[in-house]
Amino acid sequence: MSTRPSGAKRLAGHPLLLGLAAGSAVLILAFLALFVGSEGLIQAGDVLAMPSRPDTLAQVLIETSRLPRLVAALAVGAALGLAGAVMQTLLRNPLAAPDILGVSSGALLAMAVNALILNEIFPPLLATVLGGAAGGGLSILLGGGPSAGPVRLALAGVAVSLFISGLSSLLILLADQRASGLILWSAGMMDQSDWPQLSAVLPLIALACAVMLVCARALDLHALGAGLAKGLGLSRGPAILAGLAALICVGGSVVIAGPVGFVGLAVPNILRYLGLRRHLVVLPLAALLGAMLVLGADVLAQGLGRNGASLPTGTVLGLLAAPVVIMILRRSRDLRPEPNTNPGPGPAALPARRHSLARPMIFALPLLGLAVLAGLMFGDGTLGPGEIIASGFQTRGPRLFIALAAGAMLGVAGLLVQAQLRNPLAAPETLGLQQAASLASVTAMLAGAAPGGTPMLIAALAGTSATFGAVTVLARNSAGARLPLIGIALSASLAALTLLIVIHMDLHAAEALHWISGTLHGRGWPDLARLLPWLLLVLLAARLLVPMLDIAQVSDRLLADLGGRPRLLHLLAGAVVVCAVAATTSAIGAIAFVGLLAPNAARMLVGARHRQSLWLSAAIGAVTLCLADTLGRAIMPPFDLPAGVIATLIGAPAFLLLLAGRRS
Amino acid sequence: MNRPAPEQTGPDQPLIRCQGLNLRRGATHVLGPIDLGIAQGAITAICGPNGSGKTTLLNALTGVLAPHSGQVLFAGQPIGRLRGRALGRQIAVLRQHQDSVSGLSLRELVAFGRFPHRGLMQRQTAADRAAITAALEMCGLETLAGRDMAALSGGERQRAWLALALAQEPRVLILDEPTSYLDVRYQVEILSLLKGLNRDTGLTILAVLHDLDQVLQLADAVVLLRKGQLFAAGPAPRVMTTEILREVYDLPLSVETTAPGRASVRIDWLGALA
Numbered sequence: 001m002s003t004r005p006s007g008a009k010r011l012a013g014h015p016l017l018l019g020l021a022a023g024s025a026v027l028i029l030a031f032l033a034l035f036v037g038s039e040g041l042i043q044a045g046d047v048l049a050m051p052s053r054p055d056t057l058a059q060v061l062i063e064t065s066r067l068p069r070l071v072a073a074l075a076v077g078a079a080l081g082l083a084g085a086v087m088q089t090l091l092r093n094p095l096a097a098p099d100i101l102g103v104s105s106g107a108l109l110a111m112a113v114n115a116l117i118l119n120e121i122f123p124p125l126l127a128t129v130l131g132g133a134a135g136g137g138l139s140i141l142l143g144g145g146p147s148a149g150p151v152r153l154a155l156a157g158v159a160v161s162l163f164i165s166g167l168s169s170l171l172i173l174l175a176d177q178r179a180s181g182l183i184l185w186s187a188g189m190m191d192q193s194d195w196p197q198l199s200a201v202l203p204l205i206a207l208a209c210a211v212m213l214v215c216a217r218a219l220d221l222h223a224l225g226a227g228l229a230k231g232l233g234l235s236r237g238p239a240i241l242a243g244l245a246a247l248i249c250v251g252g253s254v255v256i257a258g259p260v261g262f263v264g265l266a267v268p269n270i271l272r273y274l275g276l277r278r279h280l281v282v283l284p285l286a287a288l289l290g291a292m293l294v295l296g297a298d299v300l301a302q303g304l305g306r307n308g309a310s311l312p313t314g315t316v317l318g319l320l321a322a323p324v325v326i327m328i329l330r331r332s333r334d335l336r337p338e339p340n341t342n343p344g345p346g347p348a349a350l351p352a353r354r355h356s357l358a359r360p361m362i363f364a365l366p367l368l369g370l371a372v373l374a375g376l377m378f379g380d381g382t383l384g385p386g387e388i389i390a391s392g393f394q395t396r397g398p399r400l401f402i403a404l405a406a407g408a409m410l411g412v413a414g415l416l417v418q419a420q421l422r423n424p425l426a427a428p429e430t431l432g433l434q435q436a437a438s439l440a441s442v443t444a445m446l447a448g449a450a451p452g453g454t455p456m457l458i459a460a461l462a463g464t465s466a467t468f469g470a471v472t473v474l475a476r477n478s479a480g481a482r483l484p485l486i487g488i489a490l491s492a493s494l495a496a497l498t499l500l501i502v503i504h505m506d507l508h509a510a511e512a513l514h515w516i517s518g519t520l521h522g523r524g525w526p527d528l529a530r531l532l533p534w535l536l537l538v539l540l541a542a543r544l545l546v547p548m549l550d551i552a553q554v555s556d557r558l559l560a561d562l563g564g565r566p567r568l569l570h571l572l573a574g575a576v577v578v579c580a581v582a583a584t585t586s587a588i589g590a591i592a593f594v595g596l597l598a599p600n601a602a603r604m605l606v607g608a609r610h611r612q613s614l615w616l617s618a619a620i621g622a623v624t625l626c627l628a629d630t631l632g633r634a635i636m637p638p639f640d641l642p643a644g645v646i647a648t649l650i651g652a653p654a655f656l657l658l659l660a661g662r663r664s
Numbered sequence: 665m666n667r668p669a670p671e672q673t674g675p676d677q678p679l680i681r682c683q684g685l686n687l688r689r690g691a692t693h694v695l696g697p698i699d700l701g702i703a704q705g706a707i708t709a710i711c712g713p714n715g716s717g718k719t720t721l722l723n724a725l726t727g728v729l730a731p732h733s734g735q736v737l738f739a740g741q742p743i744g745r746l747r748g749r750a751l752g753r754q755i756a757v758l759r760q761h762q763d764s765v766s767g768l769s770l771r772e773l774v775a776f777g778r779f780p781h782r783g784l785m786q787r788q789t790a791a792d793r794a795a796i797t798a799a800l801e802m803c804g805l806e807t808l809a810g811r812d813m814a815a816l817s818g819g820e821r822q823r824a825w826l827a828l829a830l831a832q833e834p835r836v837l838i839l840d841e842p843t844s845y846l847d848v849r850y851q852v853e854i855l856s857l858l859k860g861l862n863r864d865t866g867l868t869i870l871a872v873l874h875d876l877d878q879v880l881q882l883a884d885a886v887v888l889l890r891k892g893q894l895f896a897a898g899p900a901p902r903v904m905t906t907e908i909l910r911e912v913y914d915l916p917l918s919v920e921t922t923a924p925g926r927a928s929v930r931i932d933w934l935g936a937l938a
Contacts, residue, residue, distance in 0.1 A: 544784050551776050555763040560728075562779045562832070563752025608767040 015281045018274070022288045026074070029295040033073065034066045037302030042066065068195055073298045073313070074291045075198070076257045079205050079249035081290020082212050084264025085271070085282055086246040089223045090239055091146055094272065094328050095154035095485075097265035098132070098250040102160035104259035106135020107251050109168045116175040125201055128251030135164055136247070142656050151329075155425075155485050156659055162592070163652035166645050173645075174636055198256065205252040208245035209287065215242040216279035223277070260314040261492070263290050266324045273331065293317070304504065311503055318496030322432075325489035326474070329482055360606050364619035368404070371626040375400040378630055380637035398528045399520040403629045403643065404622040405528070405535045406584040407594055411621020412542045413580040414595030415602065415614060416573045419553045421472075424603075424658065425484040427596035428581045432490030434518075434592070436467035437585035439498045446505055460582035467494075468578055495590075518589035518644030520629050527587055534583035539618065541576045545569060546610045553608065591644045593651020594621050594628075600658055624650070679704040679836060679868050680725055680743075684734030687717075687724055695720045695892045697734065702836070702885075707862050707869045709879045709900070712889035713913055718872045719760070721889065722840055725870070726755055739835075752780030756829035760840040760872075762821065766814030770824050773813055774799055777831025799830040802861060819850030826857065837861075839871040843878065851875075855882055876929040880904055880919075888912055901927075 034050075035042040038061070046058035053059060080098060087096045087103075098104045110131020114122050122130070136157075140146055143156030212219075218238030253260060267289045268282070276282050294313065301311040376388045376396050383392040414427045428434050440463025441456050449455040467490070474486055548569045551559045556566035584591070598621035602613040625643060628650060632641035678701025686696035695717040702708050702725075710718050723729040724736055727743040736743040738754065746754060756777070765773060777799065778792040800806050803823040808816065816824060822842070829837055842858070843851040859882060861867050873879050879886060879900065886903040888896040890912050896903045904927070906918045916935040921927045 547779060547782065547784060551779060554765050554768070554773075554776070557759065558763065558776070561726075561752070561757045561759070562776065563747075563749035564779060565748065603767075607769075607772075609772060 015276065015285065019285055019288060022285065022292050026288065026292045026295060029292065029299055030070055030074070032299050033070045033295060033302070034062055036299050037305050038066075064194075068198055069298070070295070071198055071202070072256045073295045075202055075205055076253040076260055077263060077291035077294030078209065078287035079253045079290070080260060080263040080294070081267040081286040081288075082209055082283055083246040083249040083253075084266075084290075085268040085279075085286040086212055086219065086242050087264070088268045089219050089279070090243055090246075091140075091150075091153070092223065092225070093150040093153060094269055095150050095265070095325075096157075097262070098136075098246075099161065099259060099261040100154050100265055101157035102135035102139040102164055103132040103247065103250050104135075104254060104261065105161040105164040105168065106138070107132035107254040108259050109164050109171070110134070111254060112168050112171050112175075116171060123200075124255045125204060125248070125251055128254045129247050132247050132250050132254070135160060142660065144660075151482055151485055152659065155488075156656060158485070158488050159652045159655045159659070162648055166648040166652065169645050170641060170649070173639065173641060201252045201255050205249055208248040208252070211245040212242050212249075213280075213283055215239075215245075216283055218242070219279040219283075220277075223279075258314060260294065260317055262317050262320040262324055263293050265328075266320055267293065269324065269328050269331075273327075304500075311500055315496045315499050315503075318499075319493050321492035321496070322486075322490040323493070326486055329486065360602075360612050360616045361619070364616055364623075367623050368619055371623045371630075372400060372404070375403070375626050375630045379633040398525045399523045399629065400626060402523050402528050402531055402588065403520055403626040405531045406588050406591070407598075407622035407625030408618040409535055409538050409580040409584050409621070410591065410595035410625070411598035411602070411617040411619070412538055412614065413577045414597075414621070415599035415610065415617040416542060416545070416549070416577050417595075418599050419549045419610065420570060420573050420577075421483065422553060423483050424600055425596070426487075427484075427593075427599075428577070429487075429491060429590065429592040430484035430596060431471045431487040432467055432494055433464050433471075433577070433581045434585050434590035434595075435491040435494035435498065436463045437582050438590045439463060439494045439501075440582075441586050442498050442501050442505075446501060457582060457586050460586040461578060464582045464585075465574075465578045468574055472574070518585075518591035518647070519632075519640070519642035520588050521640045521642070523588065531583060531587050534579060538576055538580045538583075541572065542614055545573055545576070546614055549573065549610045550608075553610075589642075589644060591625060591628075592648050593655060594625050594647055597651050597654050597658075598624060677704070678702055679739060680870075681737045682725070682734065683737065685724060685731050685736060686733045687720055687729060688732040693732075693892070695724070696732075698894045700887060700894060700897045702868070702870055704835075704868050705862075705866045706884040707858070707871070707882055708885040708887060709883035710870065710872045710887045710889065711874075711876065711879055712895070715891075716889040717892040718889055719840055720892075721887075722757075722838060722870075722872060726757055726838060727751060749780040752832060752834075754835050756832040756834035756837050758825055758829050758837070758839040758842055760844065762825050764814075766812060768813050769809065770805060770811050770813060770816065770820075770827075771796065771800070771809040773824055774805075774809075774827045774831050777828040780832055795833055796831050799827040802830055803827040803857060818846055819853055822846060822850065822854060823857070826854070830861070834867075836868040836870060839869070841872050841874060844874065851878070858882065876904070876909065876917075880927050880929065904929075 031044075031047060034047045035044055042058045042061055046056065046062065050059070050062060083103075084097045087098065087101070088094055090096075107128035108131070110127045111124055113131075114120055114124065114127035139157035139160040140148075140153065142160060143153035215238040219242060222239055250264075267286050270289065271282050271285055276285065294317070297316040298313045301313045301316045305311050376392050377383055379396055410428060413433075417426045417428070417431060418424055420426075437460040440459040443463075444456040444459035449459065471483075471487060471490070548559060548564045551562060551564060552566060552569055556570075559566045559569065581595075599613065599617045601620050602617035606612040606616055625647065628646040629643040632643050632646045635641055680702040682698045682700050684696075685698040687694050698721070710721060712718055720729065724731055725743070727736070727738075727746065730744065738746060743751075774796050775788070775792070778788065778795060781792065781795075782788075797806075800809055803826055805820070805823055805827055808820060813821065813824065826842070837858075839858075842854050846854065855878060858869055858871070862869050871882075873882070883900045885898060886896075886900045887894070888903055888908065895912055896908055904919055909915075909917055909919065909929070916932040918930050918932070919927055920930050
């Protein structure tokens with residue numbers, strides 16, 4: 001750790017001072033939260049006059065809308081800060097947090113199921129606690145148990161979260177046509193609670209917080225290690241109790257505000273960075289700091305909102321994802337990659353299961369044909385052969401072929417980055433490339449570019465290449481699971497920024513979903529015509545790079561010794577990846593998991609050489625995206641479920657399998 | 665002292681020649697000045713204590729490091745003029761540390777050696793396949809060709825990397841400590857393979873070797889470095905003498921001739937440890 005204490009660290013010696021500072025910050029923010037963003041309806045003076053309760057509109061507004069929102073923000077922040085601290089101690093993992101481990105998303109799904117399908121059989125809090133426990137349990141189970149490596153556990157948790165969030169989105173979309181409101185809700189809003197709802201949840205959250213404080217001593221021991229804690233005569237009781245209290249805190253906060261991310265991750269890490277270890281000090285400060293963070297974000301969200309509508313607070317907090325995760329990975333000693341004992345867990349590190357298909361395309365082509373046929377037949381009404389020729393081809397054809405082209409490009413892009421970074425978990429989405437492209441596209445729209453036009457494409461190219469450059473620099477020392485974790489955090493931040501821009505611009509919420517999770521809704525022949533040259537360029541360029549890629553996946557040095565040009569290869573491959581990602585994303589938005597899975601599936605089928613895996617990866621990507629889109633159209637016509645959500649539901653479990661396979 | 669002159673390396677015109685070679689890293693002078701010739705068809709060993717500049721010299725000879733002054737000539741041409749794959753067709757390098765590979769079969773790895781000979785879109789030709797098979801045979805790996813690299817033993821793996829270098833059909837094979845990290849049996853295996861290759865195909869071999877006994881068994885010529893300077897170079901019997909080695913390594917060692925043409929290095933351990 002650092003040798004000379006910085007100003008903040010010196011504060012750590014005086015936790016009381018720190019608490020006072022945070023407390024006054026909370027007070028100031030609370031004062032601001034009562035009137036900021038009300039467009040003049042509430043003045044600072046009205047807030048100061050509150051104790052006398054004058055009979056004014058401002059007073060009514062404060063009492064019925066601002067005050068509950070303030071209490072909600074405070075409660076959510078404190079609850080999440082505490083829950084994060086307890087979870088990190090119990091799992092001895094600085095990356096553990098309610099949102100990272102799928103607890104928040106599990107709680108949200110349970111709440112949605114309870115409300116939309118089960119007609120509220122359970123009280124909301126019970127549903128969220130059960131759902132949170134299930135989500136967290138699943139993450140820990142799939143991450144290799146509580147004692148698994150911290151980074152792997154976090155990555156498994158993120159995948160589980162993505163999967164569960166996909167399910168929630170689907171459910172919300174299916175159950176309610178007014179999807180836009182619910183999409184915002186699942187992004188974490190503070191203004192959906194009124195006094196009765198709050199008063200039902202607050203006492204339980206307070207109780208849970210008290211329980212955690214009582215367990216503080218036991219948590220101190222637990223932080224030393226399970227073996228040691230047992231040796232010191234600590235029973236498992238307090239740990240279980242504290243864990244349960246953490247679940248109640250998360251569940252309660254989801255009931256109040258939906259999933260609010262990265263508070264539970266950031267707060268305990270900040271305190272640990274300040275050098276605080278004892279839970280009797282850490283826990284109250286975590287609550288205070290969490291409340292400060294959420295309240296600050298909420299004030300910001302209200303201040304930035306327009307026309308009386310505020311931005312989702314959870315999305316503002318989502319901006320924190322990348323900085324927090326990168327900070328944690330850089331600071332924590334136990335998370336640093338081991339010095340090259342196990343060099344290059346590259347794509348080649350996959351088990352050499354070679355069913356070496358001599359002509360893999362003989363299998364891939366009929367699959368492609370089947371996918372096209374299915375895409376033409378199914379959707380909003382099943383069509384027979386005659387109808388397909390008569391009308392189906394004209395209406396369903398373009399988006400079908402766009403899905404194929406985009407899927408193929410994503411498959412190729414994934415294959416290239418995996419070979420370049422020698423990491424089978426690398427992909428356009430796990431590097432944050434797609435979210436960068438969609439952020440750039442949205443920014444271009446903000447500047448007046450037409451959707452799908454050349455200026456937007458240029459913006460997407462610029463955004464993607466900047467991110468690719470940054471990630472490559474960050475990834476230099478990030479083998480294995482660290483790279484995708486950084487990339488996914490980056491994606492979360494970029495997606496939050498995109499969503500904020502979309503909402504701020506008053507774009508349609510459907511549009512927002514389009515840019516963030518990707519859909520082929522409403523694409524036509526002109527879009528296809530714009531995409532095809534890129535497909536040809538990407539395929540041809542990738543094919544030319546194959547001989548050098550084959551060697552580069554072993555090492556750059558070998559390539560140089562054989563007379564190849566590693567730098568040129570990385571530059572060209574990077575350019576191809578950027579083109580593929582920017583072209584697909586500016587056409588259909590960010591589609592997750594296709595670019596991650598296709599190359600891995602291709603390599604499992606034909607081995608590590610790219611001459612065959614290139615075409616196969618393109619074919620698998622094309623078929624996957626085409627099927628996802630077809631499913632999205634066919635599940636519940638006339639609704640058009642975003643292909644990106646379906647791809648996540650297919651992709652996340654496969655990603656978890658992949659992660660599990662790497663353990664051996 | 666009788667130090668052999670560097671020019672007398674062999675009867676033929678040298679394949680690689682250094683003229684007034686100097687190398688710097690930043691402002692520090694790390695190697696040189698060096699004048700020497702590497703004879704075609706011979707086995708030349710580069711020796712010297714740690715940090716004497718052996719690997720740096722290798723990197724200069726393969727064109728990886730550009731000289732600060734002086735030049736390296738390969739077959740009469742400045743090595744800098746051989747670029748990209750043309751270099752890969754002339755010089756094959758076996759590095760000191762090999763990348764760990766899995767998911768590739770041995771044959772697939774060896775096939776990478778044909779990269780310098782192939783066009784970007786070109787499939788394997790009959791000549792490629794013949795070269796790969798020949799390289800596998802020379803290294804005794806035909807039966808293992810289908811195995812995954814991860815499933816090979818240390819010696820087999822080292823031979824696989826050697827086969828990759830041979831599949832390049834180079835004019836000169838450069839090896840950086842080919843026997844380090846191998847147990848004695850594999851060391852002998854690799855060295856006898858190299859000796860056989862040189863005898864049967866006339867391949868020029870240039871190897872950094874640490875073990876002085878191995879140098880005595882293997883090398884026709886020796887280049888001896890100390891502190892970034894060329895200390896001695898020439899035919900092995902003239903360089904590998906008690907007097908020269910004692911001065912370079914600063915150890916009580918002696919070269920003992922056991923039979924005509926057979927010598928070994930004896931270190932007076934008791935004297936060294938005293």
